[in-house]
Amino acid sequence: xxxxxxxxxxxxxxxxxxxxxxxxxxxxxxxxxxxxxxxxxxxxxxxxxxxxxxxxxxxxxxxxxxxxxxxxxxxxxxxxxxxxxxxxxxxxxxxxxxxxxxxxxxxxxxxxxxxxxxxxxxxxxxxxxxxxxxxxxxxxxxxxxxxxxxxxxxxxxxxxxxxxxxxxxxxxxxxxxxxxxxxxxxxxxxxxxxxxxxxxxxxxxxxxxxxxxxxxxxxxxxxxxxxxxxxxxxxxxxxxxxxxxxxxxxxxxxxxxxxxxxxxxxxxxxxxxxxxxxxxxxxxxxxxxxxxxxxx
Numbered sequence: 285x286x287x288x289x290x291x292x293x294x295x296x297x298x299x300x301x302x303x304x305x306x307x308x309x310x311x312x313x314x315x316x317x318x319x320x321x322x323x324x325x326x327x328x329x330x331x332x333x334x335x336x337x338x339x340x341x342x343x344x345x346x347x348x349x350x351x352x353x354x355x356x357x358x359x360x361x362x363x364x365x366x367x368x369x370x371x372x373x374x375x376x377x378x379x380x381x382x383x384x385x386x387x388x389x390x391x392x393x394x395x396x397x398x399x400x401x402x403x404x405x406x407x408x409x410x411x412x413x414x415x416x417x418x419x420x421x422x423x424x425x426x427x428x429x430x431x432x433x434x435x436x437x438x439x440x441x442x443x444x445x446x447x448x449x450x451x452x453x454x455x456x457x458x459x460x461x462x463x464x465x466x467x468x469x470x471x472x473x474x475x476x477x478x479x480x481x482x483x484x485x486x487x488x489x490x491x492x493x494x495x496x497x498x499x500x501x502x503x504x505x506x507x508x509x510x511x512x513x514x515x516x517x518x519x520x521x522x523x524x525x526x527x528x529x530x531x532x533x534x535x536x537x538x539x540x541x542x543x544x545x546x547x548x549x550x551x552x553x554x555x556x557x558x559x560x561x562x563x564x565x566x567x568x569x570x571x572x573x574x575x576x577x578x579x580x
Contacts, residue, residue: 315344316344316345316346317338317343317344317345317346317367317368317531317532317536318345318346318347318348318365318366318367318368319331319334319335319338319345319346319347319348319349319366319367319368319369320348320349320351320357320360320361320366320368320369320370321347321348321349321350321351321369321370322351322352322353322354322357322370322477323350323351323352323353323477324477324478324479324497325479325556325559325560325566326414326497326499326552326556327349327370328349328350328566329555329556329559329566329569329570330370330523330547331347331349331368331369331370332347332349332566332567332569332570333543333547333570333573333574334368334370334525334539334540334543335347335570336567336570336571336574336580337539337540337542337543337574337579337580338536338539338540340539340574340579340580341535341539343535343536343539348360348366353448353449353450353477354375354376354379354450355379355450357369358379358380361404361526361527361528362401362403362404362528364403364528364530364531366528367527367528367531367532368525368526368527368528368532368536368540369525369526369527370523370524370525370526371406371523371524371525371526372414372415372521372522372523372524373389373392373393373396373406373409373520373521373522373524374386374387374392374415374456374518374519374520374521374522375416375456375521376396376406376526377392377395377396377399378454378455378456378519379454380396380399380400381395381399382454382455383455384399386519386520387516387519387520388519388520389409389520389522391520392519392520392522393406393409393522393524402529403528403529403530404526404527404528404529405526405527405529406524406525406526406527407524407525407527407537407540407541407544408524408540408541408544408545409522409523409524409544410522410523410524410543410544410545410546410547410548411522411547411548411549412499412522412523412547412548412549412551412552413498413520413521413522413523413549414497414498414499414521414523414549414552415497415498415513415518415519415521416451416456416457416478416495416496416497416498416518416521417495417496417497417498417503417510417511417513417518418433418436418445418461418493418494418495418510418511418513419486419493419494419495419496419503419508419509419510419511420486420492420493420494420508420509420511421486421487421489421492421506421507421508421509422507422508422509424492424493424509425509425511430509430511431509431511431512432511432512432513432514433461433465433467433511433512433513433514433515433517434465434514434515435511436465436467436493436511437465437466437467440467440468440469440470440493441468441469441470442470442492443469443470443491443492443493444469444470444471444472444473444490444491444492444493445458445469445471445472445473445491445492445493445494445495446472446473446474446475446482446485446486446490446491446493446494446495447472447473447474447475447478447482447494447495448474448475448476448477448478448495449474451472451495452472452474455517456517456518456519457495458472460517460518461517464515464517465515465517469493473485473490473491475491475494478495478496478497478500480502482494482495482496483496483500483502483506486506486508487506496508496510498510498549499549499552499553499556500556501553501556501557501560501561502560505561523544523547523552524544525540525544527540542579543579546577546579551573555569555570555573
């Protein structure tokens with residue numbers, strides 16, 4: 285319940301001023317930059333960091349957080365309704381070019397520069413990574429001697445795997461797990477996006493494996509085991525801004541690059557823990573981080 289409340293608080297605090305629809309309203313007034321965020325707390329947090337960093341340089345912003353999955357928000361950036369969006373490079377590449385073999389940060393970033401449409405661009409990638417991970421309970425890991433995704437091959441047929449609806453169709457999801465590791469699960473259960481519902485289902489044994497994010501404090505708190513991915517189904521997942529090129533000028537780019545230069549995986553873990561464990565408002569967490577890193 286604490287995790288559920290924390291996630292709800294995070295999304296509510298990051299939701300903007302347009303009621304229940306984060307996509308309500310226009311695409312800014314030509315001077316205001318619209319910053320988006322997906323439907324999980326970390327995305328809204330990073331969006332808030334971007335927003336406050338830009339505001340510290342007197343750049344007007346509008347927040348549109350709590351939007352759905354990449355299948356929903358990508359087109360909003362592509363058509364210019366949203367000009368800045370916190371992204372994960374590997375997941376973005378898999379979305380626009382599902383068969384691309386790039387796996388390292390450098391390979392993925394180079395491929396994105398080639399594959400993105402002309403109106404879009406990714407800026408400098410941060411060192412911070414938040415990968416999808418296939419996670420099991422410690423009891424399950426001990427029972428089947430699981431340390432790697434590959435170890436699931438003989439037992440997946442007896443397991444229910446849980447994740448967000450799109451996990452079923454993505455290369456960085458069940459499609460890749462089957463084609464690369466040969467995994468065929470007994471059943472897929474549609475849950476939330478690496479959130480409290482997924483955590484609860486895994487902890488209660490309602491699913492035996494689940495898609496969570498590696499910076500999720502719930503993994504350590506619940507003593508879950510994130511299985512290693514030696515064949516890189518999930519690949520590099522560095523945080524970086526996806527921007528609508530014509531609206532993001534050199535000043536704004538400099539601000540966003542400065543954020544990326546300071547953002548680390550350890551920093552994300554700490555901030556996610558602050559939100560989920562202490563229920564701290566994302567705007568407060570963002571403000572503290574920016575102050576600690578000399579960006580506000």
